[in-house]
Amino acid sequence: MVPRKGKTAHAAALELLRRRALSERELAARLLRRGFSAREVEAELAHLRKACLVSDRELARLLVRSRLAAGHGLWAVRAYLRQREVDPEAVEQALGEVEPEEEEAALARALEKALRRYPEGEALSRRQKVVRYLLSRGFGLAAALRATEFLGGELDGDALDEPGDPEDVS
Secondary structure, eight states: OOOOTTOOHHHHHHHHHHHSOOOHHHHHHHHHHTTOOHHHHHHHHHHHHHTTSOOHHHHHHHHHHHHHHTTOOHHHHHHHHHHTTOOHHHHHHHHHTOOHHHHHHHHHHHHHHHHHHSOSOOHHHHHHHHHHHHHHTTOOHHHHHHHTGGGOOOOOGGGOOOOOOGGGOO
């Protein structure tokens, strides 16, 4: 693809960033797809870094906070940031800044949503559904079990699998 007539890599990058915050890799890939050379893209990324208009560290912090606020667990947040191609070092730094209370609040939000989603019914079935929901949102099995103790019932261990390592997500 050839760059649009008269459009510079800078103008294209600003247009892309105006629509959505992007990781450096996402932005580079989009500029390359628009037909800019690797050299132009790297020069533009350096310019944007210097102007503080692109930062994987800040993007990671922003996305960690927004995903926690939406009721996602740290496993899901890590997988999402990987998908967004955020620098792994920035991801680990941002996740390391999360306080236990923040993760507990995210779990509470997810639990509240799960309880609305699975209204009263057979206690065991409801608890299993809620626990599975929490696992799918990226919370650990131990946390999900603790959060749903009040629902009662013994759970079928084979029906509940801990989410896999986010490193395995492709």
